[in-house]
Amino acid sequence: MKKLGTGKKSMESQIEVDAQKLIEIFAREKDENFKELIDAIEYIFKFGGSPIHILFEMFPWLMKRLPGPHLKTLESTEVMISFGKKEIHKHKEQLSSHEPKDFIDYYLLHIEKEQKTDPTSIFDEDNLVHCISDLFIAGTHISALFMQWAILLLANRPDIQDKIIKEIEDVLGSSSICYEDHKQLPYTNAVFHEVMRYRFVVLIGTGRQTTKDVNIGSFFIPKETVIIPDMYAILHDPQHWETPEEFNPNHFLDKDGNFVTRKEFLVFGAGARVCLGEQLGRMQYFLFLTNLLKAFHFQLPPGVKELSEDNVVGALLSPKPYKICAVPRKSSS
Incomplete structure (x- = not known):
């Protein structure tokens, strides 16, 4: 990801352009293949976490023979996998070792290199397909959900919106906003972190399997045990957060109003398996939201006293559908 410009000015400039486009117009994607992919991702997350999904995980051999929404989910998964395979095929036809242009090109070249030196390497096209799927999921659905939660939470708290703008x-x-400005905007930065903590869209982290016996504290975890972190518990632990069930930007501010990094803030994971798109995600969230808030005041529709902050539980934590008024701010220039 670093080779592709993540964290560099070239990537930031593109995000700034995208943020401006978002302010000007919410364009509809007309590419039917892309629309099919987005619809497939939407359905997978709608089904995930449901009772039928749990039954499917417990008894896959039986559920595959029974009718139900899980069958459409399998079809949706195939759509996503098929999309990845088609992209890999197109890239292989145009691949140049001298000018790799994106993540798929870099990965294909790495596969070629690994196969020459290590026939047992885990780098292969099947892994690449799943990486493509992960990047699409994180870059579309999860990012969209964060934006939805942020706008909802701030619409319910106009005083916080006003403090951000001030x-x-x-x-x-x-002046226009760049990502480096987050270091000079501690309150704004704290609010955005609190949005992610308070309504983090991923209830449980990605499962991992131990490759050997390991002791963590007083717990013995045998080899090949699947470990699934409880993200909600981590981000709402009363031992680490002053008011875990309340939206409170002070969780990320010291007594002097300076931004404080919290080791308990694990929305992007940690260690060797930290989210490979963390820097890109942080940059997107910051630039999109600050530009939106500079352009619009998000307020409740007439007659509505408060938007519901209850969630719709599935594979991800989604807000209930809501309507919002985006009122253009008067230009200060």
Whole structure:
């Protein structure tokens, strides 16, 4: 990801352009293949976490023979896998070892290199297909859910919106925002972190399997045990968060109003398996939301006192459908 410009000015400039486009118009994607992929991802997450999904995980051999939404989920999964395979095939036809242009090209070249030196390497096209699926899921559905939660939570808290705008205006004036500005905007940065903590869209982390026996504290975990982290418990632990069940930006601020990094904030994971798109995700969230908040005041529809902050539980934590008023702010220039 670093070779593709993540964290560099070239990537940031593209995100800034995208953020401006989002402000100007919410365009509809007309590519039917892409739309089919997005619909497939949506259905997978709608089904995930449901009672039928749990039964399917417990008794796959039986559930494959019974009718139900799980069968459409399998079809949706195949759509996603098929999309990845088609992209790999197109890239292989155009692949140049001198000018790899994206993640798939880099991965294919690495497969070629590994096969020459290590025939047992885990780098193969099947792994690449799943990496492509993961990147699409994280880059579309999860990012969209974070934006939905952020706008909902801030619409319910106009005072927090006003503090964000005041901080931006006091520090940057009418200048455009770049990602590095998050270091000068501690309150804004704290609010965005609190959105992710308070309504983190992933209830449980990605499962991992131990490759050997291991002791962690007083717990013995044998080899080949599947470990699934409880993300909600980590981000709502009363031992680490002052008001875990409340939206409180002070969780990320010290007494002087400076931003504080919290080791308990594990929304991107940690260690060798940390989310490979963490820097890109942070950059997107910050630039999209700050530009949206500079352009619009998000407020409740007439007659609505408060939007529900209850969630719809599935494979991901989604807000209930809601309507919002995006009122253009008066230009200060």
